[in-house]
Amino acid sequence: MSTVIEKLKASRIDWQESKESEFVFHTDFLNHLVRLRLNDFPDESLCTLIFDGVETDLEEFPECWSLPRHRNQP
């Protein structure tokens, strides 16, 4: 699992909006649905990856990732 997460962190990901919440996003990675949740930082971790039902907290937001609202900004 940690290898997949490391690969994900190193990949360019354009996260898509979800209907779940405005703070939850999703993407397809290696034929898996991966979700990203932004948290109540700094009380909580910055964000959480949810891969095959397993949650992994992240303290960094990789520079190669983007959120929909960021892509819409100049």
Added chain:
Amino acid sequence: MSEKEAENELEKRDSSIESTEIKSADSKKVRLPDSKEVNQALEANPDQFPSVANLNIPNAEKIEPFQITDGGKTIAASRKVEQPALDSFTQGLQSLPEGATPEQIAQMQIDYINRKAASAEAAGTMPAIERGMMLDGRIEETHIIGNNSEYFERMAGVLIGSVQGVGNVAVNLAHIADFSAYCILGDKRALEMGEEFGKSLANIIFAGGKLFQSSYDYIFNVGFEGDYSKPFSDIASVAIILNDRWQQLPPREQERRKAEFISQMVAEGLIGLAGTQAINKAQTFTEVLDSVAEHAITFGIKIGDAPKKSAALISKGIKEIIQPVGDTGVGIKMPIPKQDTALFMSESENLGRARLPKEIKPIEPSLENPLPGSLSSVQTRDWYNARVEKIQEIEKQMRESGNSTKEIFETVTQLRNEAKLQARALMKDQRLAESLPPPKTPEEILAKYGGDYEKAIRASRRTNPDINKQVDELRKKENEP
């Protein structure tokens, strides 16, 4: 004797006096200087006549000496002068002896208020006084009996001390009047009086006196003119000066001072959620003080017993704010601190690298004092954790002061949420910071813990061991060369 004959007789006498030989030695000495020298001596030293100066003249204060010069002759004369009425508050203060006791000062103002109230009422110029005009909340507690002037007297009492009477009111207002006069005149005594003024103000504020807003309302909204309003115009004047100095502080320094004040008041159990919000929203220095007056939990606090640490902070704040203003050389004017340890400006804000005055040294960005948009997520967390530790100290002090768990929960949550937003503003990745979910409201947090305040407070102290481990790893990575 006709008029003509009388004039001739006087001329004869004058010529007889001038032609008479002076025989005494003393008289010769007097006659030796010529008239020019005598006039010069008089002009240079007009009051050097001890025998005359020491004379006990009845109503001397109402007599003004002056000289008439007619055809080379100088005649000493006196005339009655109109005394300026001591009906200005500051003039009244000046009329007091140097060593006047607080009681004498108090009596002076009591007399002043009563005299002006009576004369204004007699003249029919007493302003319409509305309930609650001077003190929101407090005035309603006062029963209004009798005529308008009595009401005003009561209002003046309510203004500061309410149940303690007007004595202390006067002493505190006297300090304020003096202080404002010195401020307006640019007198160096303003600086010396800053601390004393601050104490007086703190006493007033913690007794519930929204002084500044009240004085503005009184003078500008009610539109009453004249000396009757002098104590209040003094307050309004000093408010203008304090706010002007406040606006010259960098916004970050304003926020720091507000946060320090809120923390201290919370620690002393003086404000709750509404109070912290009101102080945070305040745009000017006097709005900060008026917010304190409005929201301070001061039930049972007597005048002169203002909470010591918060009062000291007000006093210190005022003292700092009235320090002389210096030009930093980069277009920003700010108070010149007395000690080198007082810092106001960041090196990074000094873009032109202008040479700063010796007393103002630049602040180097540090973890305790970072610039917005400058921290990694790990550094942001470290900064936030340091803030949370301080909030826990406040929680402890509130418990020792006997505050309820509800009060503690509301205050701690509010402070924590503010710290969280400040922390996010410090993050390098501002686009991400703006995408984060808003902090949970106290109601949301409480609902999560089934309405149990104690559980909610305890939960707010917990740190996540998994996050800490991850943060430690990232910190090591960041520190690698």
